[in-house]
Amino acid sequence: MEDNITAPFDDSVSLFNTYEDYLDSKVTPLDLFYLDSRELARQLVELGYKGGNVLSKRKFEARKAAAEAAEAAEANALSNKTMPVTLASAGKELKDNFLKALAEREEANRSGKMTSVIFIRDHNAVGQEVSGYIDYAHRLKTEDFEPYFSGKKRLMPRRSDLCYQNWKTQMSTSNSSPNYQVIYDNPTGLLFKNKRDRKILNVDPWAAPGESSTRTPLQSDLYIQVVFYDHITRTA
Template structure:
């Protein structure tokens, strides 16, 4: 099972601080206080990034990211229903998607599912790139999580390909616009932050704020999840 390495996941540590001053204090050492003789001066240096090898948050970023984590973990009002909340996912893929459902519904994370399957009885192969959020909004996922129904490629998905007939279907979804680039091949542009996701397996990176995870599932020939952290505020829809 994958632990999603998103910004939200790493920002959980911010919950331990009551305010920005406490956050800056955590970056300092007793030697800093002793040397500078002033906690104010030591905090100023910490804020400038001199006491941290990683990212040092500005005051604005600290409170903004702290609020995002609080809203995610302790929502006052839910504008969504979490289908996987009281279900034991029946397959590896469903376990992975259950991990991502809340973040996708909150529009913090946008996951593209690539699946390729071979249908033995009909002797043909089909594949699709699926906008997870788009399918969450248009289908009942309880049968999928329970294993009563298999997730299948659809012609209305973000991208669909029928291998025997050689037919391709491209569709705009709630999160993405498909693009055919003459050099880079098939790309997906996120309509919220305008970042481009590259699905070429030979590419060094799938894109900015995007990770690629291979999932081994016996029901499919090939499964890859592309997790994109959305960097802009989104107005929730129905």
């Protein structure tokens, strides 16, 4: 009769590297003393002369493969398990609208559910007017935001951000980020292409921001002008 190899996996077979090791586990020192042959002792076990339920080689290998697959799946599930996100804004007393908006978006940007682009216009440390577009999710991954939420530092555009403009020196830069490609030569104005879903984010205040995107201007005591562009990349 053909062995049933579709039975549920038996994780006990994982204890043995080979079928021969499995057979050896059922061979006693007394067997070896009388038979004087390990190979013969294995054959007697396999043929059932030792009693008990003994797997055939084919069934052993099938169950071992199933056990290894189950073990690999469990390890993969553990490695992909979503870990709790540590929020820099947690426990902070936030009074300004800008910091509150940052906090509201922090978890979604850290987890990848959202990729926000922040437009900021204000004066730098030497009084020059600067503006720029910041990839919030990228900044969260590359620097500590606790000083921003604590009020020790102000989030400001940098030359390394998506776009930067110093209106006094006329210096301007643009850089693609891990989340967005900058499209600066578009005839209708500046665009950002999301690298995950390839959807276009339009930052023209007179145009629709694009599919799965919203535009939210904010009044803030910290800056001259702030606008949040939120792009939803996934819902779960």
